[in-house]
Amino acid sequence: MRFRPSRKVRSTLLGSAAVLVLAGLNAPAAVDYAESAYHDYKINQPEYKARYGHWAVAEMPAKYRLDSIHATLLPTGKVLLIAGSGNNIKLFKGGTFKSTLWDPVRNTFKKIDTPKDLFCGGHTQLPDGRLLVAGGTARYEVLQGDVKRAGGAMLVKNEDPDQERTFPKGTVFRSPGGKTYAAQFPVHVPRAKKTGDPETGKVTVTASEARVYVESGEDGPGGITNTSEQYTIDGLRGRDRNNFYGMANKLAMDKKDFQGIKEAYEFDPVTEKYVQVQSMSEARWYPTLVSLDDGKVLAVSGLDDIGQVVPGKNELYDPATRTWSKAPDQYFPTYPSLFLMQGGKVFYSGSNAGYGPADKGRTPGLWDLKSNTFTPVPGIKDPDILETSSSLLLPPAQDQKVMVLGGGGVGESKKSTARTAIVDLKADKPRFTAGPELREKTRYLNSVIMPDDTVFTTGGSKDYRGRSNSNILKAQFYHPDSNHFTVAADPAVGRDYHTEALLLPDGRVAVFGSDPLFGDKDNTRPGTFEQRVEVYTPPYLYHSNRPSLQGASQQVQRGDTAVFTTPDASRITTVRLIHPGSATHVTDVDQRSVALDFKREGGRIAVSVPKDASLVPSGWYMLFVTDEHHTPSKALWVHIR
Structure with missing residues (x-):
């Protein structure tokens, strides 16, 4: 696309060029300034924007x-x-x-x-x-070189079918050799499962379990454990000490x-x-x-x-x-x-x-x-x-x-x-x-x-x-x-x-x-x-003459028809429901555009919403119309139910 600067702008640019010739190769800043000035001029021209x-x-x-x-x-x-x-x-x-x-x-x-x-x-x-x-x-x-304490997954077991328990953050698990590891988050352990055999009358209790991340109580490699161990829980007494315990296979200083x-x-x-x-x-x-x-x-x-x-x-x-x-x-x-x-x-x-x-x-x-x-x-x-x-x-x-x-x-x-x-x-x-x-x-x-x-x-x-x-x-x-x-x-x-x-x-x-x-x-x-x-x-x-829709947001049932007022009914060529986006990490699975059939009725349009919920999931949508030049209206909000 060719741009034709005005006489005043041409004079300015020619003047800048003359300055640059005099400045020679020792003026990269001047060159950059001139290029930037022309770029700013160009991208703000009506023809360019259109x-x-x-x-x-x-x-x-x-x-x-x-x-x-x-x-x-x-x-x-x-x-x-x-x-x-x-x-x-x-x-x-x-x-x-x-x-x-x-x-x-x-x-x-x-x-x-x-x-x-x-x-x-x-x-x-x-x-x-x-x-x-x-x-x-x-x-x-935490990168491997920055890890200060050994840590990993601790399975917290419960063999009591009559009691569930939540252990708070900081709960200490102790190995048979005396090493200690603290829970970094609260952990809830449900009741154990109790089942009975109606023929023999034998009752079986299956331990429940929950997982929590733990870290060693000391800095350095002394907290590393590479063997499977059973851990007691500090503060428990009597039957609770036997019914609740920890199990871990490896607690290391790997990257976290x-x-x-x-x-x-x-x-x-x-x-x-x-x-x-x-x-x-x-x-x-x-x-x-x-x-x-x-x-x-x-x-x-x-x-x-x-x-x-x-x-x-x-x-x-x-x-x-x-x-x-x-x-x-x-x-x-x-x-x-x-x-x-x-x-x-x-x-x-x-x-x-x-x-x-x-x-x-x-x-x-x-x-x-x-x-x-x-x-x-x-x-x-x-x-x-x-x-x-x-x-x-x-x-x-x-x-x-x-x-x-x-x-x-x-x-x-x-x-x-x-x-x-x-x-x-x-x-x-x-x-x-x-x-x-x-x-x-x-x-x-x-x-x-x-x-x-x-x-x-x-x-x-x-x-x-x-x-x-x-x-x-x-x-x-x-x-x-x-x-x-x-x-x-x-x-x-x-x-x-x-x-x-x-x-x-x-x-x-x-x-x-x-x-x-x-x-x-x-x-x-x-x-x-x-x-x-x-x-x-x-x-x-x-573009000029953008089509318009008028009125407040509407509630519309799938499979029904909704009517909207517009002074541009004769110009409208498409109607779209666009679900608003919700984006993160180049991932936006919310956005979708659904084509709607429509009929012109004088100064109104009647639009039909598909009945298929997998095509039009329930929710709020933006309703856009476009004209023969593909120029859209501003959206009206429509609640599809």
């Missing part, structure tokens, strides 16, 4: 800034940003946990009291608009991974407060939460209370009772990307983030929870480079196509890929096929479903956590109808690990966070968490 869009940094007062790890658009139109301790061990040790509520319309902010370290928990939106947040951080990782918590909370968007609900059975750090067609929430994976990947033990949350129950077992690495598909099955794209062995739980496939069967879906290129890739259910959801974009090798691998791949899950034998490649090899790419059925992707880095100054200042739109990318304006802020992006109700996209490992190309300075919020205004918002 073709590529425009980025701007949102002003956030210092007292509200935080290390955004999680971002959710609430049905009030506000955005909840959760940091918890924000990957800052000093805040963790000090018990300082942060959340900020941002109103992007008024650009106002509010601090939210945060009861636990929700850093790296899981979250999803419930049918009534509340946000379920489960899991988080119980302990930061992050540990999860079991606590769960609902964030109420009306009262703007966290409310504690029943805790999970498993501690989880880096879990995925995904809503199902019956309104319940599936929680999978995460690191447990001793820092190991939860071995396939999954749970279901019922919002009606605010309780958890057991779900079918299935193993996944941490933060797996799981999507509810038509028919109620869950598709695992292979995308994940963080932790898990390279040879387990990496294969994409369809999971039938009713029969607990997992059917692999083949065909993806670079299957070993799916970690930190982006995944989404392509718009509209009726097409049942899932796309994977970019990705990196397992752990701190330098590998990355420009691969995209698409699978049609309506096919008789679903199989990934290659999509158009990204402009660069990219991991940590954020992907956002837009009202015009495109997918906006932005940021990422080539290397692990932006290492070697490898952040990618590029953005683009993917067009599902033609299977190609078009270029968007370049963001000004680099984004890699711990970054999120959300579609706002006015059609813009907000991008948060970024946690580079290093702050320079040579990897000699520690990185700084990016607290700036950058907002992208797409090209369609620089």
Whole structure:
């Protein structure tokens, strides 16, 4: 695209060029200044914005800034940003946990009291608009050279069928040789199980058990134990001393991974407060939460209370009772990307983030929870480079196509890929096929479903956590109808690990966070968490005559028709329900766009909502209409029940 500067600007640029000729090669700063001035001029021209869009940094007062790890658009139109301790061990040790509520319309902010370290928990939106947040951080990782005391898992046994017991944090377990280990968390041990044989009258007691992480009472290698031992519990007397005891196989000074918590909370968007609900059975750090067609929430994976990947033990949350129950077992690495598909099955794209062995739980496939069967879906290129890739259910959801974009090798691998791949899950034998490649090899790419059925992707880095100054200042739109990318304006802020992006109700996209490992190309300075919020205004918002919808939010039953007033009924070509996003670690399984059939009725449109709960799960949605130029309205909130 050619830009024609005004006469005044041409004079300025020519003058700058003359200065640069006189300055010669000794004036790199002057060259940079001139290039920067021209760049700023170019990206602010109306023609440029109408073709590529425009980025701007949102002003956030210092007292509200935080290390955004999680971002959710609430049905009030506000955005909840959760940091918890924000990957800052000093805040963790000090018990300082942060959340900020941002109103992007008024650009106002509010601090939210945060009861636990929700850093790296899981979250999803419930049918009534509340946000379920489960899991988080119980302990930061400690590298092997920094481990001061031996520690590990202690199984606490109970052989008493008449008594359950909770042992507090600090409970001391003593080995036969006198070594002591203290529980780092409270541990509840249920009653032993008593069964009787009606024929013989014989009664059998089976000990119950619970696990807790313990650490040695002394620094150094003296606390290491490499043999299986039975441990007494200090303070117990008589029968209790025999009925309650500890068992451990190995207590060592190995690297200590992050540990999860079991606590769960609902964030109420009306009262703007966290409310504690029943805790999970498993501690989880880096879990995925995904809503199902019956309104319940599936929680999978995460690191447990001793820092190991939860071995396939999954749970279901019922919002009606605010309780958890057991779900079918299935193993996944941490933060797996799981999507509810038509028919109620869950598709695992292979995308994940963080932790898990390279040879387990990496294969994409369809999971039938009713029969607990997992059917692999083949065909993806670079299957070993799916970690930190982006995944989404392509718009509209009726097409049942899932796309994977970019990705990196397992752990701190330098590998990355420009691969995209698409699978049609309506096919008789679903199989990934290659999509158009990204402009660069990219991991940590954020992907956002837009009202015009495109997918906006932005940021990422080539290397692990932006290492070697490898952040990618590029953005683009993917067009599902033609299977190609078009270029968007370049963001000004680099984004890699711990970054999120959300579609706002006015059609813009907000991008948060970024946690580079290093702050320079040579990897000699520690990185700084990016607290700036950058907002992208797409090209369609620089078009004139944006269509409008009028009226308040509505409650609509699936299978019913809803009527909306608009002065632009004759211009409307599409109607979309878009579920608000809830993103963390390049994982956003909440967002989906559902195409609605509609009829024009004078100055109104009547839209029909599909009856299938697996296509349109209950909850709050943004209703957008677009015109013949693909320009969207502002959204109206609709509650689907």
